[in-house]
Amino acid sequence: MNVVRPDVTLDQAREVAASLFGVSGEVSEVGSNQDRNYVVDGRYLLKVANAGYTDAELDAQDAALVHLHGRIRVPEPQPAVGGGYVARFGDGLRARLLTFVPGTPLIESAYLAPVVVGRLGDLAGRVVANLADLDHPGLDRVSQWDLRRARTEIDQMIGSLSTGRDLVRRAADQACDRLDALAANLRTQAIHGDLTDDNVVCSTGPDGRPVPEGVIDFGDLGHGWVVGELAVTCASLLHHAPDRPLAILPAVRAFQRVVPLTGDELAALWPAIVARTAVLVVSGVHQAVLEPDNDYATERQDAEFRAFETAMSLPFEVAEAAFRETPPARFTGRPIVPVMPVRDLSVTSELPGGVWETYRPEEGVAHRAGEPRLTLTRTHSFDAPATVPLGVESRPPLGSGVDAPFDGEVRDGVIEGPEFDLRLSGVELWEGTIRTGDRIGTVTGPVYATLCSVRDLEPPAFVTPEEHRAWQAICPDPGPLFGIRPAPEPAPFSRRALAEVQEHYYADPPQIERGWRQHLTDTGARTYLDMVNNVAAIGHAHPRLTEAVSRQLALLNTNSRFNYRAIAEFSQRLADLAPDPLDTVFLVNSGSEAVDLALRLVQVATGREEMLCVAEAYHGWTAASDAVSTSTADNPNAPATRPAWVRPVPAPHRDPDALAKALEMVGEPAGFIAEAFYGNAGGIPLPDGYLPAIYSEVRRKGGLCVADEVQVGYGRLGRHFWGFEQQGVVPDVITIAKAMGNGHPLGAVITTREIAEAYRKVGYFFSSAGGSPVSCVTGLTVLDVIEQERLQANAENVGDRLRDLMETLAEKHPIIGAVHGLGLYMGVELNRPDGGPATEETRAICDRMLELGVIVQPTGDDLNILKIKPPMVLTEESAAFFAAALARTLSEGW
Secondary structure: OOOOOOOOOOOHHHHHHHHHHHOOOOOOEEEOOOOOOOOEEOOOOEEEEOOOHHHHHHHHHHHHHHHOOOEEEOOEOOOOOOOOOOEEOOOOOOEEEOOOOOEEHHHOOOOHHHHHHHHHHHHHHHHHHHHHHOOOOOHHHOOOHHHHHHHHHHHHHHHOOOHHHHHHHHHHHHHHHHHHHHHHHHOOEEOOOOOOOOEEEEEEOEEEOOOEEEOOOOOOOEEEHHHHHHHHHHHHHHHOOOHHHHHHHHHHHHHHOOOOOOOOOHHHHHHHHHHHHHHHHHHHHHHHHHHOOOOHHHHHHHHHHHHHHHHHHHOHHHHHHHOOOOOOOOOOOOOOOOOOOOOOOOOOOOOOOHHHHHHHOOOOOEEEOOOOOOOOOOOOOOOOOOOOEEEEEEOOOOOEEEEOOOEEEOOOOOOOOOOOOOEEEEEEEEEEEEEEOOOEEEEEEEEEEEEEEOOOOOOOEEEOOHHHHHHHHHOOOOHHHHHOOOOOOOOOOOOOOOOOOOOOOOOOOEEEEEEEOEEEEEEOOOEEOOOOOOOOOOOOOHHHHHHHHHHHHHHOOOOOOOOOHHHHHHHHHHHHHOOEEEEEEEEOOOOOHHHHHHHHHHHHOOOOOOEEEEEEOOOOOOOHHHHHHOOOOOOOOOHHOOOOOEEEEOOOOOOOOOOHHHHHOOOOOOOEEEEEEEEEOOOOOOOOHHHHHHHOOOOOOEEEEEEEEEOOOOOOOOOOHHHHHHHHHOOEEEEHHHHHHHOOOOOOEOOOOHHHHHHHHHHHOOOOOOOHHHHHHHHHHHEEEEEHHHHOOOOOHHHHHHHHHHHHHHHOOOEEEEEEEEOOOOEEEOOOOOOOEEHHHHHHHHHHHOOOOOEEEEOOOHHHHEEEOOOOOOOOHHHHHHHHHHHHHHHHOO
């Protein structure tokens, strides 16, 4: 086929559109490898065909478009003035006019979420299914993009390559050899042939993600392999995630739900992808040689070579195992070296916190295969690390003998057996024919062993959890050769017994089983930066807290009616932290209980019932604390279902006259409750002077004032230990929890002796676990750590740095409407271009941040605010990583 584009000017295109199709308007050229394409009046696409196309081939394209119309969103061919769809002009040139399919090409999205990848696979499947009954003489054609001709086309064009020629040649030959062996069993039919991210146009979904809807450019239409259509689609996805070849799996699964593939077709899929990327590489370079000014061809060369490298990074057998979901291979045998005790390096092992920073291999132990190693995790990493060993590592005494595991041959340091090859590092092997049990070498260092059923394939030492199952299909666990039992399979568990309304993060959450400081680690040893855990104020697994709690549990833990030192010391410590005249403490188990008790104290002390609260605030889930919670994010019906004794005042961040209206609403209340910073609304501070004015009016009317410090207290704001200090007021009652116990259930109410004693009117107070010895030791230790490690100062310093980073991002990304908060309690508000809340986008952004190694969640009544309330041990390095992950997400898409 003549691949040089027709020589057509813009003026000629304008004239052809007007005179031959009766369409006029602004004309602009869009790229193509071999045709000339022009957008006319924003509504049509004028295509001037390459001379290599026959009339029958062009007619087949129009027939396919008519055939698919109403089933798939495709261009509609428009009749020429003289009839038919093809108009001739100039020196044998042929033009067609199609409706222009609006939308954004998928290739413009740097990142594609798994759901988007799946949508593309589904679209490819639907195109194949709907073309299955199309027949036309023009489908029988010779095309350089027909994967059945991949070897021939590469042979013809590979001479244009100046670098990487041998690599491409070798890869193409391996792929084509496999395809040739399977070809007789691969189904053929009419296929699009170029259903790629460049030829799919998208609308934007409600979450801001692309929705593939339209298919354009049928220039490669013809008979081809059914699996070839999917291979072309998958190959176009590789450059979007070059380090994760199996990121295409959602497309494969979605395609198969529409068009189930046979076993041979699944075996052919990865070779076809490799062949496609090889053709793209040689074709792009060849086209640039023919047409140095063809920017469309030359600009894609880097992405096409990246896709080729990604395809080559995964062995054919591993990819096929992933597609087939092949179960792990099994191996049995007897030990070939002295048996060493096994050291558990898993996420749930007894390794000390932060072990990845300090771990060094130990002598005289062995490590299992297939068990994700905590020691290999990485912090502040956008990518999941390769944490799963394919082999066994052992450290037997130097000079130990090595015995043959099976009959076979030792060749070039590899033990070749009838089913598997065994590779051993740290061993000197003697070449030659061997029989099971023969002495064949000696240990010279730490031994690492892998088994593989594919000859001449050297498996990597470690792979990612995403790739591990596929590799297991060809690399069984060599543990029996070391007397090691396989790594225990994770016991399945289900949340089915939990009430479904019990909220948890993410639709498809990772299984988190470990924490260290500001990091959380899942069972695959992927470590995430924790940006939401204000519960873990002093960081996860703090060794000082662990030791103190363990010691106290070994001594005593009982209910708080007993007399012991810890309850007295902790109560006094809390009272000393509160401003005068607050000097009396109640200990409970949670923030909800603290607020509940505070409301009861206020109502009993005043003899009144009515409570004022602030709209859109959240205070807890008990009957009383829920009554004064008006956040619709937690309860969509909250504004309409408050009991009669609750009077919400307007939210000050919504209404500029909120303070005046609130003051008018103060009758003779029992009290007023508010956070100094809106917690669930994203760390939005109350306006200056707001609390002084309301506190004064409430007290003038005989009421009491409650400061809910459950989320923002305990030094999190950096410049203030208590949130109410920012407003320059002293409340009558303080409620606290969360940070107090660092994850241990602990809460408190601090008030005056007079208010506390008033509670005797309705009985006495008691909490079984609130104020237990362990709870009090926990609380004391947390306060010691906050003070001695200067975590309040850290919250100020790192918080200021983090705020600067967020405000810099806001200047570059209009979706950031505002940055709220102080210290390490912040909220990044995300809005749509019309100013409305970006609710769906925020959820999708959180999902993308999880993929990049950051745990962050939405908050606010519209769930459009990223809540940023990490452990107070957050470092500037972590703050920078969070900002980089958010910048990447907002730049590349989510």
